[in-house]
Amino acid sequence: MDNNSRMKNSHLDDYNFELPKKLIAQNPTKKRTESRLLITKQLRGPNNESSFQTSEDMFKNISDYVEPNDLLVFNNSKVIQARLNCMKETGGKVEVFVTKSNHTSSKDSSGQRYYFLAMVKPKKKIRQGMRLFLNQGKTSITVEDLYTDDSKICLFSANLPTFKLLETFGVTPLPPYINRLPTKKDSERYQTVYANEPGSLAAPTAGLHFDEKLISTLQEKGIDMAFLTLHVGLGTFDPIKTTEISQHQMHTEDFFISKKTLDKIRAAKKNKKRIIAVGTTSLRVLESIDDILLDMTEKVFRDHPDVLHSQTNIYIQPGYKFRVIDGLITNFHLPKSTLFILLCALIGREKSLDIYRKAINNNFRFFSYGDSMLVLKDR
Template sequence: MLCLNVDTGEVEHKQFVDIIDLIDEGDLLIFNNTRVIPARLFGQKETGGKVEVLIERVLEDQTAMVHMRSSKSPKSGAILTLEGGLKVEVIGRKEALFHIKFIAEGNVFDLLEQYGHMPLPPYIDRPDEEQDKERYQTVYNEKPGAVAAPTAGLHFDEAILQTLSQKGVQTAFVTLHVGAGTFQPVRVDNIEEHQMHAEYAEVPQDVVDKVLATKKAGKRVIAVGTTSVRSLESAAQASNETIEAFMSDTNIFIYPGYEFKVVDAMITNFHLPESTLMMLISAFADREKVMAAYAAAIEEEYRFFSYGDAMFIHHE
């Protein structure tokens, strides 16, 4: 784990288990408890052409919004036959996303567990394996709906969480169902023109209460992962005060110049250079310091991206 002091730019190299010593009694760790669903489906169109479906969001009434990859986009009314004989109907389209309906009995999440594949990030160049269904999950996952793991949380195991609890570190859970757009690079020259994808986020009232009490006590709110950061800052944007309960879509785009209202420190993985996630980190820690830290990480042969190593970004 690389530790970056955003005030001094100092970089330290530690093991992740050392996080126990870096977080103080009374500090509040906030995790994203989303669960990754087997959101990738393969099949064919009525013409016999191959089609790949990636669930973006499960809706009510057996429907979902999806990304679709095929030689020619299917039209409304088209029936797709997926692996295992599962059938879906294309019932509409909204910009890049298709609206589909599952022609099957049972809960959509159960159908995905039966027929779906884990949506590994595009830079993991191998087929998904059965063990990815649990390996690509945090130990505290609870609410199904994400198509990518909040990967900073993968570093925490039950032993570390228990030790932190015994030390008097508080924990709380938000939910942000990570969408496929999390991997999209910024393709505009002016970053203010970049349109963030919308994702559903929940910051319950009990989390708000813990945040306010932690701030009042002079302790730190530490977000585990950029999705937790975006959830908390979305809840702050919705409030005239500091933060309020939040249950809505968010397309918050955090880039240099943004003033953080809730998060005092964060734990995150190493990100792709042109990603919105890298911009979020640069907003918190100053881009020059971030790039210097990344250079140090490369020199020390840190592992990058989803199954890679962590950073702890903090103030003095």
């Protein structure tokens, strides 16, 4: 497809912007709610023309911009300590990043063995049957299968269940753009205060700005809240490699949503109350369940009467018609990423680029530990 025949703004370069490295937040703010907040509100003129009003504040004041009976939908997935810092018998360091527990086990002469998949760095000199050591050599994991040479994934086994292994020896899996080792503080701050469903390999970062006091303030104002679970995988860091954004294949992620949460969402839609997604993960789930909201019959919950388990690979790009959400709380995202493209679908590419340029000029902090943005659609 040549440039003349492709759709307007379908080229990946149309979603690029210059981001100074100094604005990539390497540490969280002293307090969760001390991050800055950029508010973007859609307005309608007398001839139904759309415009956006933008202002700045602190996140601790977000209750001033939401209304009683608004429904905030949070992702309560909990980040697991997925990174294991191992050593070979020779003393060489090896990083093992657990991506999936196989939920299988077997017995050998040493007892019960539990299996998991993990990325290995560096993999070049890793051999099948090799033991990698933790805890000053007192604990080890074994390489069971190397798979293919061009894959960083290996199959491992250990004598501890995977979640127990990670709970005991794992460290916080900070994203690749944070150029430092994790600290004890990260185990608290790279986690939302309401996280209670272990499974994510990266934090749903929009929720990092909330603390218990702010949540109480919102509840006292009459803001309703609901929770769902989407476990964030490493696919969230996958770059778009295609020239045309429409050709990108989105990764698939599991999500869980209770009947109670679905009932709240249905009631909010019926009563024309705003539904505000806290984070792009919550938004992607909400926009994936439109058909389920229309069909709340028993068959939806046939296997799990209280919780629906499904998957989504929804890819939201300009031209998408939002069916469920009326607003979004989100951080500032990478150029040419699916998350920035999602924002462009919500408020338009030119407006998104304009807002990001202003944010950069005003030294807003970007990515996981960065500042926040509240987008409110016109209803």
